[in-house]
Amino acid sequence: MRLDRFYPIFDSVAWLERMLPLGVKLVQLRIKDTPEVELLPIISRAQALCRQHGAVLVVNDHWRVAIEAGCDWLHLGQEDLDEADLPAIRRAGLRLGISTHDHDELDRALLLGPDYVALGPVYPTILKKMKWEQQGLERVTEWKRLVGELPLVAIGGMRVERAAGAFAAGADIVSVVTDITLHDDPEARARDWIEVTR
Ligand SMILES: Cc1ncc(COP(=O)(O)OP(=O)(O)O)c(N)n1
Ligand SMILES: Cc1nc(C(=O)O)sc1CCOP(=O)(O)O
Ligand SMILES: [Mg+2]
Numbered sequence: 001m002r003l004d005r006f007y008p009i010f011d012s013v014a015w016l017e018r019m020l021p022l023g024v025k026l027v028q029l030r031i032k033d034t035p036e037v038e039l040l041p042i043i044s045r046a047q048a049l050c051r052q053h054g055a056v057l058v059v060n061d062h063w064r065v066a067i068e069a070g071c072d073w074l075h076l077g078q079e080d081l082d083e084a085d086l087p088a089i090r091r092a093g094l095r096l097g098i099s100t101h102d103h104d105e106l107d108r109a110l111l112l113g114p115d116y117v118a119l120g121p122v123y124p125t126i127l128k129k130m131k132w133e134q135q136g137l138e139r140v141t142e143w144k145r146l147v148g149e150l151p152l153v154a155i156g157g158m159r160v161e162r163a164a165g166a167f168a169a170g171a172d173i174v175s176v177v178t179d180i181t182l183h184d185d186p187e188a189r190a191r192d193w194i195e196v197t198r
Helices: 013-022 036-052 063-068 078-083 086-091 103-111 137-147 160-169 186-197
Strands: 006-010 026-029 056-060 073-076 095-100 116-119 152-155 173-176
Touching: 006 013, 006 186, 013 026, 013 036, 013 186, 026 036, 036 056, 036 063, 056 063, 063 073, 063 086, 078 095, 078 103, 086 095, 095 103, 103 116, 103 137, 116 137, 137 152, 137 160, 160 173, 160 186
Parallel strands: 006 026, 006 173, 026 056, 056 073, 073 095, 095 116, 116 152, 152 173
Antiparallel strands: none
């Protein structure tokens, strides 16, 4: 399955309701502040909406709920991997994206047979505090050489104007949060993203 090159991340179903009609075909639901016991109806609704729009939903972090909701894709970071039941995730047929920030993390990720690898932060991000400096485009090129055919996602400080550079450096997919969510006109910005990535 070939994933779309535009991979926005949102923190609510309300955002999905706004963005999916525009033609978003790959999207992550990244909910950080809701107790897991409350997430099943939310993630189930997100999955139903994405299927209705022919889009791929990636659930961030919440692998138990993703399994319960019958989802198709999951994203886990390195700390998530420490406590995730990967055999259960695979038995449930979930595909898996994994975050990486350095060589040790990439080696670990590749041993797990992921369906994509993300590298970040390519540029400084304001979304969350991170211990890594910006990786830069050379690092994207290096990562692509190391992951080969595996889809490489570039994340962190991505802007519409930076997409072409990330693709030229070797990214297959560009992932983005605040360039859309903090924009004065998120719908217009998402349309710009679709234009530069299709
Ligand atoms: C596409 C993509 N790349 C990286 C991340 C970050 O995952 P993680 O390191 O687990 O951090 P949180 O997003 O869970 O705070 C991601 N979610 N998506
Ligand atoms: C959620 C996330 N993970 C990252 C990583 O490097 O693993 S960077 C990031 C935030 C991306 O948000 P924005 O597009 O607003 O910079
Ligand atoms: Mg995580």
